[in-house]
Amino acid sequence: MAVVEQEPVLLRAYQFTPEPDSASWSAVLHICVMTVDHKKIGIMYVIMALVFLVIGGIEALLIRFQLLFPRNNLIGPETFNGLFTMHGTTMVFFVGMPILIGIGNYLVPLMIGARDMAFPRLNAFGFWATLFGGLLLYFCFVTGGAPTMGWFAYAPLTEHTFARSAATDFWALGLAVSGFGTLTAGINFIATILAMRAPGMTLRKIPFFVWTMLWTAVLILFAIPPLTVALTMILLDRNLGTHFFDVQNGGSAFLWQHLFWFFGHPEVYILILPVFGMVSEVIPVFSRKVLFGYEFMAAATAAIAFISLGVWAHHMYAVGMSRVVDLYFAAASLVVSIPTGIKLFNWLATMYGGRIILASPMLFAVGFLSMFLIGGLTGIMLAVVPFDLQLTDSYFVVGHFHWVLIGGTLFGTFAGIHYWYPKVTGRMLSERLASWQFWLLYVGFILTFGPMHVAGFLGMPRRIYTYDAGLGWDFWNQVTTIGAIIQVPSYAILVFNLITSLWKGQPAGDNPWHAWTLEWATTSPPPAYNFETIPTVHSRRPLWDLSHPDDPDWKYE
Amino acid sequence: MSSLLLLASAETPDLSMFDPVSPSAKSIRDLSILVMIITGLIFLVVEAVLCYCLLRFRRSTPGGNEPPQIYGSQPIEIAWSVAPALIVFMLVLITTRTLWEVNTDLPKPRADDRALFVTVVGHQWWWEYIYESHDGRKLGFTTSNELHIPVGDDTARPVYLTLKSSDVCHSFWVPRLAGKTDLIPGRTNHTWFQTARPGLYLGQCAEYCGCQHANMLIRVVAEPIEDFERWLDHQQQPAVVEADLHVAQGAFLSQSCINCHRVRGTTAAGTFGPDLTHLMSRQTLASGMIPNTPENLRAWLVNPQNIKAGCLMPAFGLNKHDLDQIVDYLLVLR
Numbered sequence: 031m032a033v034v035e036q037e038p039v040l041l042r043a044y045q046f047t048p049e050p051d052s053a054s055w056s057a058v059l060h061i062c063v064m065t066v067d068h069k070k071i072g073i074m075y076v077i078m079a080l081v082f083l084v085i086g087g088i089e090a091l092l093i094r095f096q097l098l099f100p101r102n103n104l105i106g107p108e109t110f111n112g113l114f115t116m117h118g119t120t121m122v123f124f125v126g127m128p129i130l131i132g133i134g135n136y137l138v139p140l141m142i143g144a145r146d147m148a149f150p151r152l153n154a155f156g157f158w159a160t161l162f163g164g165l166l167l168y169f170c171f172v173t174g175g176a177p178t179m180g181w182f183a184y185a186p187l188t189e190h191t192f193a194r195s196a197a198t199d200f201w202a203l204g205l206a207v208s209g210f211g212t213l214t215a216g217i218n219f220i221a222t223i224l225a226m227r228a229p230g231m232t233l234r235k236i237p238f239f240v241w242t243m244l245w246t247a248v249l250i251l252f253a254i255p256p257l258t259v260a261l262t263m264i265l266l267d268r269n270l271g272t273h274f275f276d277v278q279n280g281g282s283a284f285l286w287q288h289l290f291w292f293f294g295h296p297e298v299y300i301l302i303l304p305v306f307g308m309v310s311e312v313i314p315v316f317s318r319k320v321l322f323g324y325e326f327m328a329a330a331t332a333a334i335a336f337i338s339l340g341v342w343a344h345h346m347y348a349v350g351m352s353r354v355v356d357l358y359f360a361a362a363s364l365v366v367s368i369p370t371g372i373k374l375f376n377w378l379a380t381m382y383g384g385r386i387i388l389a390s391p392m393l394f395a396v397g398f399l400s401m402f403l404i405g406g407l408t409g410i411m412l413a414v415v416p417f418d419l420q421l422t423d424s425y426f427v428v429g430h431f432h433w434v435l436i437g438g439t440l441f442g443t444f445a446g447i448h449y450w451y452p453k454v455t456g457r458m459l460s461e462r463l464a465s466w467q468f469w470l471l472y473v474g475f476i477l478t479f480g481p482m483h484v485a486g487f488l489g490m491p492r493r494i495y496t497y498d499a500g501l502g503w504d505f506w507n508q509v510t511t512i513g514a515i516i517q518v519p520s521y522a523i524l525v526f527n528l529i530t531s532l533w534k535g536q537p538a539g540d541n542p543w544h545a546w547t548l549e550w551a552t553t554s555p556p557p558a559y560n561f562e563t564i565p566t567v568h569s570r571r572p573l574w575d576l577s578h579p580d581d582p583d584w585k586y587e
Numbered sequence: 588m589s590s591l592l593l594l595a596s597a598e599t600p601d602l603s604m605f606d607p608v609s610p611s612a613k614s615i616r617d618l619s620i621l622v623m624i625i626t627g628l629i630f631l632v633v634e635a636v637l638c639y640c641l642l643r644f645r646r647s648t649p650g651g652n653e654p655p656q657i658y659g660s661q662p663i664e665i666a667w668s669v670a671p672a673l674i675v676f677m678l679v680l681i682t683t684r685t686l687w688e689v690n691t692d693l694p695k696p697r698a699d700d701r702a703l704f705v706t707v708v709g710h711q712w713w714w715e716y717i718y719e720s721h722d723g724r725k726l727g728f729t730t731s732n733e734l735h736i737p738v739g740d741d742t743a744r745p746v747y748l749t750l751k752s753s754d755v756c757h758s759f760w761v762p763r764l765a766g767k768t769d770l771i772p773g774r775t776n777h778t779w780f781q782t783a784r785p786g787l788y789l790g791q792c793a794e795y796c797g798c799q800h801a802n803m804l805i806r807v808v809a810e811p812i813e814d815f816e817r818w819l820d821h822q823q824q825p826a827v828v829e830a831d832l833h834v835a836q837g838a839f840l841s842q843s844c845i846n847c848h849r850v851r852g853t854t855a856a857g858t859f860g861p862d863l864t865h866l867m868s869r870q871t872l873a874s875g876m877i878p879n880t881p882e883n884l885r886a887w888l889v890n891p892q893n894i895k896a897g898c899l900m901p902a903f904g905l906n907k908h909d910l911d912q913i914v915d916y917l918l919v920l921r
């Protein structure tokens with residue numbers, strides 16, 4: 031009965047599928063607003079994230095120009111504090127998460143041989159909630175300025191006493207609303223992956239990217255609600271006179287830190303697990319070898335997800351917890367490095383003995399491998415409590431997490447974008463532009479964030495709008511700013527390449543990389559219904575089986 | 588005092604955690620170097636393998652036969668799970684050792700304990716230092732923005748800080764003396780250090796605390812015990828004012844300054860701003876931001892917002908006469 035009722039809705043949704051040539055701007059807009067197609071929603075997520083990436087990038091550049099010289103007068107403290115608050119919030123909530131959720135949205139149904147996500151309309155709701163969250167956040171500029179409490183908004187800076195303007199309300203509201211969107215996306219991924227797989231695709235046979243999306247979704251389910259609760263408490267404090275974080279009236283500044291980091295640490299893995307998935311698709315294809323140790327990789331992913339829920343207070347070593355508590359969190363955080371190490375070793379083993387083709391996706395994947403390692407190792411330094419007491423809240427931390435989020439998340443995401451762009455558009459990206467983009471980013475990135483570690487060693491705290499000359503910090507800050515400037519053309523090239531390749535790029539065909547997962551079995555771009563007939567799957571690499579009928583994968587799995 | 592100033596200016600300011608002068612900062616430094624060697628080795632090995640793979644197995648043309656497919660190997664997986672696990676175990680052990688060295692419990696002041704106890708209160712964007720006791724002797728005076736401590740040459744003279752905040756979270760960080768400890772409203776934390784090297788140790792608030800977080804600077808003056816005791820005796824005195832400055836003092840006391848500032852020995856008893864009793868004994872103004880010169884003091888009173896935009900002392904639009912008088916008065920608060 032229920033199925034019959036659903037039918038017309040779905041039909042209506044597909045009727046809006048655009049005919050590329052006849053689409054005028056208003057028609058395109060209409061389609062965007064009305065669509066429940068996971069592919070269009072996925073693309074909209076990615077475009078939204080790229081727009082916010084540019085905004086967040088401009089904020090970062092302004093920050094860097096202010097720090098170019100000691101006692102520089104370019105930007106005052108209030109504006110500077112607003113800039114880094116908006117930069118951090120934007121990059122985490124409106125670039126990192128949406129770009130990964132968007133890519134997942136596009137790929138998961140295709141990779142598991144489904145026609146759409148489990149709940150297509152909920153999917154559209156998730157996107158719009160995220161977008162509205164972002165707009166709400168930026169609406170603060172209309173009301174007179176950015177929030178200035180930093181992206182982790184330590185109480186009681188968010189209380190009315192210390193933040194009078196409505197900006198803080200918009201910040202909390204924007205994150206809460208987009209959080210609902212993220213939450214629905216998480217639920218949708220879990221339902222889709224558990225219930226919509228093609229015949230024959232047991233959970234042990236899903237593509238690795240899908241497996242990482244599953245665990246990302248689980249983390250979303252655990253991590254976002256505490257944040258939503260904490261944001262609601264801020265809004266109640268500010269607007270209805272409660273005292274959750276109002277220390278003067280018996281509230282607790284400490285409570286916020288626990289709630290925030292209970293979200294904040296898993297968030298790091300929400301931002302990296304899908305990337306692990308993407309490079310786990312790219313590296314095998316461009317080494318022409320099957321992913322080494324799939325089961326161990328899968329177990330490592332689950333282990334990382336579990337452990338990451340129990341390490342949050344490693345952000346709080348300096349708050350004066352007991353030594354035993356500190357030690358537990360240090361040990362748990364260090365343990366995360368074991369499954370992470372397993373992943374790195376397996377990727378290297380996949381490359382070993384392969385036929386490595388350094389096409390653009392692989393170039394970015396190798397960039398990811400070489401840089402993410404460093405971010406992981408500086409993470410080990412930070413987990414060691416006494417070392418962290420010197421490093422926490424210094425520029426070293428800023429260097430560390432940018433290394434993870436750019437060297438890790440962004441490089442990996444770019445690998446994914448270059449890998450799947452032909453599938454999404456039917457055209458190849460320009461390899462020449464891609465390698466310019468890569469090398470500018472690689473060099474610019476190292477120059478930007480490498481010196482930050484040194485500045486941290488030399489005692490420079492984060493979030494300062496200015497500093498005195500003669501402390502040995504000037505030079506390192508100048509190199510950082512130069513590095514940031516070198517990165518700028520890289521992003522411009524990416525945008526240029528993404529746009530112009532739409533018509534200039536070589537036609538891609540169904541499977542330009544000779545890859546093995548299901549999304550490459552359908553046309554590029556895929557039709558609205560994804561597959562004419564739902565394929566039946568026997569192994570993790572169905573297309574390998576097709577091209578090697580004599581030696582199929584399922585014999586070995 | 589002047590010799591100390593010389594000494595302080597001769598030494599180039601240095602905030603490096605790799606240049607420690609106190610036992611806890613030293614054990615952190617030693618641990619850090621060890622951890623960096625371990626992570627550095629891992630880095631070299633893994634990057635070398637990556638480079639080898641790229642050089643050895645890279646093909647410039649696609650196509651050709653697919654290489655042998657290797658699906659995995661249990662012994663290898665176990666090997667590279669166990670090896671990191673051993674490293675992690677070792678890291679936990681050395682972390683524990685140093686952690687117990689660095690984070691010690693706060694003792695109670697005892698007679699002749701050679702220890703200094705100070706309560707530090709963080710304010711948006713300056714530091715309040717309440718000297719509790721030294722060598723078992725009760726002190727109980729307050730000063731601001733410049734922490735004086737004795738150096739212990741033959742025997743240790745530990746300094747114990749009790750850390751509180753009056754408004755938002757701050758963090759006390761002087762890298763050469765100790766790691767960070769946060770000042771959290773509603774909680775009491777503590778930290779300690781000791782040093783045998785006289786000198787000026789710089790640091791600053793390390794937990795973002797609002798607008799002027801960047802200028803919440805810390806100055807720790809470590810001086811020989813005789814100098815330190817002289818300083819203590821002096822700081823404990825109330826402000827003394829010669830007869831010819833009574834008019835100037837009146838000008839100060841008739842302003843709203845007294846609501847926020849304290850000058851011991853007068854009716855000025857505010858606690859919202861730094862204690863000014865011995866203002867001119869300090870080297871800087873505005874929490875370490877500018878040198879404490881008569882010109883800077885004057886500029887500060889004309890408009891603090893020009894110097895430290897957003898700070899919690901407003902401009903008063905004082906007329907020239909009042910300004911002269913107040914500056915004259917403050918200049919004798921040595």
Ligand SMILES: [Cu+2]
Binds near residue numbers: 294298342344345
């Ligand atoms: Cu964390």
Ligand SMILES: [Cu+2]
Binds near residue numbers: 757796800803
């Ligand atoms: Cu502070």
